[in-house]
Amino acid sequence: MLDIATLLGAGLLQAFEPLNLMMIFVGCLAGLFIGAMPGLGSVNGVAILLPVTFLVPPTAAIIFLAALYYGAMYGGAVSSITLGIPGASTAVATVFDGRPMAQQGKADQALTAAAVASFIGGTISVVLFTLFAPPLAVFALKFGPQEEFALMVLAFATFIGLGGDDIPKTIFSILLGLVMAAVGFDIISGQPRMIFFDFVELQRGIGFLVLAIGIYGIGEMLWTLENTKGDVRIHAVTSTWKSFKKNLSHVREYLPTTALGSALGFFVGTLPAAGATPASLMSYGLAKTFARDPDSFGKGNVSGVAAPEAANNAASTGSMLPMITLGIPGSPTTAILLGGMIIWGLRPGPLLFTDRPDFVWGLIGSMYVANFVTVALNLALIPLFVRVLAMPFTILTPIIFILCFVGVFATTDRMFDVWLMLLLGLGGYLMRKLNYPVAPAVLAIVLGPLAERSLRQSLISSRGDVMTFFERPISLTCMLLALALMIYPIWLGIRRRRAGSASGTG
């Protein structure tokens, strides 16, 4: 324990060296804007700016890239809330409630919640990282295909069991997402499947961002246009010191969900191959299931913004853990960081902690500082961000459409995906019109491939015996939790109905 304190102290001192501190500041700022641009996520940001880091020592370099990574996580929320398009895949869940809040003229409150939740998520996870990195790495190793699949089932359960929504419609939406996730190459045999109309482009599968931008950018915009006939009241928000203090005082409302989301996000982040996007979606689902007012989710509940934001920041810290301790990246962004480390002459793996404590603890120290810097920057920039909403709707809408096109084309570099996005956007609009929830479809396309792979790996290794999921303690626990999560809302519904009829007769 004392050891950790000494090492952390040294790490913090290192983070405060002028060069490193500057790196943190510049990294956070750059990340914030990269994250806020649709189509440019932390992956691109880190890849593009990797060469910059060859000018400075390795520790300063990783600090810069890590700061960029956090900054982008915060930044993703900005366009999710103000424009209604996810700035990065990790910020999709933030749209669910962030967008409605902005439409209600509470953009500043949503942005504050996102910043504060991100800060809490980041800080909780870096504390967990500091205290438990080596044992957690050992725990992550216990996660085989069976455990991964059980965790995916748990994630789906949080979405099926959503209290307010129509359960059959939710299941339909999940299935639709799963069908789309299955398009492309078969994970195990490598054969192409479900190539509709023989479009060769479909072999690559339907990109998750293509779906998310289509549904939220195009679909929502069409929906708003139809509802308002373009006659939208401008949601200008005046951001003053007084409103800022008021917004901060709301923290207590979303503190529990934030704490839960942080722990969950960190944990999911540490598992190789999962990453921040599933973490944020799961956190949203859990927050909704256990909320006192699940019906208000998706309509502008501040907890619905805080939960995914806490989780995606926590996961970004969490995904550093397998990278540093095992040399296996937990997310696409950390894969690039890993490449950087090899060039700097560092070999991530079980020995890095003992071989290069200066590097590891410098990085951990910088995570603490980066969190403070990003939250401060973010809160300071809120007045600037909300200015976007002051634009007349007739100007803002075309800009959003353009950003959707650019965002999709920038990520995949194919016009086919742009047309696909328009088509999916139209589909999303129809689903919305027919009152189908679209969020479960988005969840399914993210988690579908992960779930399929782990399911098939498990069944190959057990030679077809499904009991394998119930024989291993961790997987059994997840499965039981999933079952409980599915039953809980139904039970709640029955109880409510009884209470309703009781008061009706009484």
Add this chain to the structure above:
Amino acid sequence: MKYLKTLMASALAVAVSAPVALAEWQPRKPVEFIIMAGTGGGADQIARLLQGLIEQKGLSSRPFIPINKPGGSGAEALRYMQDKAGDDHTVMMTLNSFYTTPIIQEDLGVDVTKFTPIGLMAMDTFLLWVHTDREDITDLDSYVDAVKGAGLDWKVGGTGSGQEDSVLTAMMEAAFDYEVTYIPFPGGGTVAKNLIGKQIDSTVNNPSEQLAFYESGDSKPLVQFTGERMAAFPDVPTARELGVDIEYYMQRSVNGPPGMSPEAVEFYTNLFQTLFDSAEWQEFCVSDGLTCDGMLNGADLASFHASQVEAHKKLIAQVGAGAITGE
């Protein structure tokens, strides 16, 4: 208005400077550096190291962006390259699935001998790995006994049906007359992690994928499938020494899509030659057990690919495509 002016001014500046760059071919936009395997694996580590060296040494006016396309044992990447025919801004880091995947998946419609060869960076090697806790397994004989004892409960992890490690696994099954359960994972890094986490019993990882765990004492190599013992593993016998006729390598070459322009080929060939000759790359070759004696390029690499395709066709016919895909 002011923004518009700045924008137009910079567009003009680009237009003016472009003809100068044409004198000697240079990329005009970021180069997609496709990796036909998942993150953390051998191909991925090498591609990311090369990308970093390109940036560090300022070898390209535009950045190389590594993109993993592991789907369908590299089929996704091969198809992508095929569709990029004639493109001068896409190159791919390949491995042996470059040969095996089009053979096994006939309807993929990809002929790799039509791709543009750029440079053979290295020949990678394979070793047989088990967890250090398997104290009952000390050499190849005890390994074979353990596998035969376990039967289909013996799980071998790999990177996908039709990938080179599944070919090697099938070769071992034929040589030792046993059968195992082969579980595919998305990349050599994940395979390594699952061996250390004891989700699988053995694997034929490349050295770079297991090195960190080997050094920390979590995994041990039993056999190397090379002609001679590697400098990095002097105490590990080769299969040939033990009387088993298996020698298998993994090529690590960079290739462009079909129909790349000659100017671009020259640029990329020079670039990868510079990387190949760099001290950093040669050091990496030694520490990670790669063989790097001179970079094959152009027609030499093309004929190398052609002979490898034939060799793999024979190999697959020998062990049977079914043994590899597990059908």
